[in-house]
Amino acid sequence: MNSATREAFGKALAELGATNPDVVSLDADLSCTTKSGTFAAKFPDRFFNMGIAEADLMATAAGLATCGKIPFASTFAVFATCRALDQIRNSICYPMLNVKVVGTHAGPSCGEDGGSHQAVEDIAIMRSLPHMVVVVPADDVEAEKVVHAAAEYIGPMYLRFARLASPTVHERDYDFDLFRGEIMHEGNDVAIIACGMMVPRALDAAKQLEAEGIHARVVNMHTIKPIDVELVEDCARTCGKIVTIEEASMVGGLGSAVCEVVAEYCPVPVKRIGMPDIFGKSGPGADLLDEFGLSAEHIIEVVKSF
Amino acid sequence: MRSDMKDIAKQMRIDIVEMLAAAGSGHPGGSLSACDMIAVLYFDKMNVDPKNPEDPDRDRFVLAKGHAAPALYAALAQKGFFPRKDLITLRKSDSYLQGHPNMNITPGVEMSTGSLGQGLSVANGMALAGRLDGRDYYVYCIMGDGEIQEGQVWEAAMSAAHYKLDHVIAFVDHNHLQIDGNNDEVMTVNPIDEKFRAFGWNVMTIDGHDFDAISDAIDSAKAQQGKPTLIVAETVKGKGVSFMEDQVGWHGVAPNAEQAKAAVAELMAQ
Numbered sequence: 001m002n003s004a005t006r007e008a009f010g011k012a013l014a015e016l017g018a019t020n021p022d023v024v025s026l027d028a029d030l031s032c033t034t035k036s037g038t039f040a041a042k043f044p045d046r047f048f049n050m051g052i053a054e055a056d057l058m059a060t061a062a063g064l065a066t067c068g069k070i071p072f073a074s075t076f077a078v079f080a081t082c083r084a085l086d087q088i089r090n091s092i093c094y095p096m097l098n099v100k101v102v103g104t105h106a107g108p109s110c111g112e113d114g115g116s117h118q119a120v121e122d123i124a125i126m127r128s129l130p131h132m133v134v135v136v137p138a139d140d141v142e143a144e145k146v147v148h149a150a151a152e153y154i155g156p157m158y159l160r161f162a163r164l165a166s167p168t169v170h171e172r173d174y175d176f177d178l179f180r181g182e183i184m185h186e187g188n189d190v191a192i193i194a195c196g197m198m199v200p201r202a203l204d205a206a207k208q209l210e211a212e213g214i215h216a217r218v219v220n221m222h223t224i225k226p227i228d229v230e231l232v233e234d235c236a237r238t239c240g241k242i243v244t245i246e247e248a249s250m251v252g253g254l255g256s257a258v259c260e261v262v263a264e265y266c267p268v269p270v271k272r273i274g275m276p277d278i279f280g281k282s283g284p285g286a287d288l289l290d291e292f293g294l295s296a297e298h299i300i301e302v303v304k305s306f
Numbered sequence: 307m308r309s310d311m312k313d314i315a316k317q318m319r320i321d322i323v324e325m326l327a328a329a330g331s332g333h334p335g336g337s338l339s340a341c342d343m344i345a346v347l348y349f350d351k352m353n354v355d356p357k358n359p360e361d362p363d364r365d366r367f368v369l370a371k372g373h374a375a376p377a378l379y380a381a382l383a384q385k386g387f388f389p390r391k392d393l394i395t396l397r398k399s400d401s402y403l404q405g406h407p408n409m410n411i412t413p414g415v416e417m418s419t420g421s422l423g424q425g426l427s428v429a430n431g432m433a434l435a436g437r438l439d440g441r442d443y444y445v446y447c448i449m450g451d452g453e454i455q456e457g458q459v460w461e462a463a464m465s466a467a468h469y470k471l472d473h474v475i476a477f478v479d480h481n482h483l484q485i486d487g488n489n490d491e492v493m494t495v496n497p498i499d500e501k502f503r504a505f506g507w508n509v510m511t512i513d514g515h516d517f518d519a520i521s522d523a524i525d526s527a528k529a530q531q532g533k534p535t536l537i538v539a540e541t542v543k544g545k546g547v548s549f550m551e552d553q554v555g556w557h558g559v560a561p562n563a564e565q566a567k568a569a570v571a572e573l574m575a576q
Contacts (some may be wrong), residue, residue, distance in 0.1 A: 066416065
C-alpha cells in the first residue's frame with residue numbers, strides 16, 4: 001500500500017478529535033493539503049484557520065496551550081520551521097508549552113513546487129531548540145501512531161510529514177514506542193539508520209545486500225530527538241559501521257545526531273546520506289529523491305564503499 | 307476606583323526603581339510608562355487571586371512588551387504572588403525573576419515574553435480557549451508602541467477581529483520613544499488608532515496615567531460585543547521620575563545607587 005504521511009496525519013487528528021476534546025487544530029491556509037482539513041470538517045469549532053500568517057499561527061497555538069488545549073499547528077514544514085522559528089522558540093519551546101508543530105511537504109519529495117517549498121533544514125533547526133521533540137514517521141501507519149502519541153506526550157513536539165505517497169512498512173497493530181528506535185531488519189555487517197520515507201528504501205537496500213551476502217541492520221529512527229542513544233550505540237558495537245539516510249540536509253539532521261552519539265560513546269565509521277548542503281528544485285518528487293541519491297541503489301553503493 | 311490606587315502605583319514605581327538599581331541593568335522607561343495600566347489591571351479590574359492562581363476562570367494578562375517585567379513583578383509582589391523582598395533578586399543568576407517574564411518560574415506570570423510582537427497572538431489564543439470552554443474571562447495585553455512595528459502584531463490584529471475576540475482588551479503603551487529614538491523617527495507607527503480601527507477593532511485613546519480613564523476604558527471595552535478593543539494609552543516614558551521622563555536614554559539603563567535614591571525620594575514625595 002502507498003500512502004502519504006500527511007494523509008495519515010489528517011485521519012489520526014480527526015480520530016483524536018473524537019476522543020480528546022482538548023485537541024484543537026490550527027492551520028495557515030493550507031488545511032486542504034496539510035490534511036488538517038479532515039479534522040476541520042468534523043470539528044469546525046475546534047479548528048482555526050489563521051490565514052497566511054505563520055507567526056500568528058504558532059503564537060496563537062501557544063496561547064491555547066496555556067489554557068490546557070492541545071494545539072496541532074500545521075503548515076508546510078519550510079514555513080513552520082523557518083518563518084515562524086522565533087515564535088516556536090520563544091512562545092512554544094522556551095515556555096515549554098504543549099504545542100505540536102506539524103510540518104508537511106518536507107524534503108525534496110515535495111516535488112514540483114521547487115526549492116523554495118522543500119524544507120531541508122527543518123530537522124536541524126527543530127533539533128537545536130531546547131525542549132523540542134522531533135519525530136519523522138516512516139509510513140502512514142506510524143504517522144497515525146505518532147499523532148496519537150503526540151497528544152499523550154506533554155510538551156513541544158515537531159512532527160514532520162511528507163506530501164508524496166510512500167510504501168507502508170508497518171503492520172497496523174505493531175507496538176510503537178515514541179522514544180525507542182525500531183530495528184526493522186536484523187544484520188551485523190552494517191547498520192543503516194533511516195527516518196521517514198527513507199526507511200522503505202533502506203529496507204529495500206538491505207534485501208538486495210542480503211542477496212550479496214552483506215547483512216545489514218535497518219533501524220527506523222523515527223524520533224530524532226531525543227535520539228535512542230542505546231540503540232545507536234548498539235548499532236555501532238554490533239555492526240561496526242553505520243550509514244544514515246534522511247530526506248533532509250546532511251547538516252544537523254539524523255546523520256548528525258547519530259554521529260554525535262557515535263563519536264561520544266562508541267566511535268565507528270559513519271557515512272551520511274542526505275541533501276549535501278544544497279536546496280532542492282522542481283521535478284516529480286520520486287525522481288528528485290533518486291536524483292539526490294536518496295535511493296536504495298545509493299545506499300547499496302555507500303555500504304559497499306566501506 | 308479604589309482610593310488607594312495612587313499609593314499602589316507609587317509603591318510599584320519605588321519597587322521598579324529599587325529592583326533595577328539592585329540589578330544594575332534593565333528597562334526603567336517602559337516599566338514606568340506601563341505602571342499605571344498594570345496597577346489598575348491587577349488591583350481594580352482583573353479577577354486574579356494569588357491563593358488560587360490556577361483558577362480556570364481567572365483573567366489573563368500578557369505583557370507583550372516583556373522588557374517592562376519590573377512593572378509586572380512589582381504588581382505581582384504587591385498583590386501577594388511572591389514576597390516583595392525578592393524583587394531585588396531581579397536578573398540575578400539564582401533568581402526566579404528573569405530579565406524578561408518566564409511563566410514557568412515566576413508565580414503569577416501567565417506567559418513568557420521578551421521577543422516583541424508575539425504577545426497579542428498569545429492573548430488571542432487564550433481568548434479562543436476561553437470561548438471554547440464557555441468561560442467569561444478577559445485577556446489583557448500590553449504592547450509597546452515600538453513593538454507594533456513587528457509584522458506579527460498586524461497578523462494578530464487581523465485574527466482577533468476575524469474571530470470577533472471581544473474578550474481581548476489590548477493596550478498600546480504609547481510613550482513615543484524606543485531605543486533608537488522617537489517612534490516616528492525610527493519607523494512611523496502613527497496613526498495607531500486609525501490603523502487598528504481599519505483592522506476592525508474598537509479603539510479608544512486615553513491618558514495612560516489617569517486611573518479613572520484606564521478603568522472607564524476597560525469598562526467600555528467589556529461592553530463592546532463582537533470586536534476586540536485597543537486602548538491607545540498616551541503615556542510618558544519614565545513617568546514619575548523627573549530626570550527619566552521622556553528621555554530615550556532611560557529605555558534600557560538602570561539607575562545607579564545615587565540616582566535611585568533621588569528617584570525614590572521624588573516618588574515618595576508625590
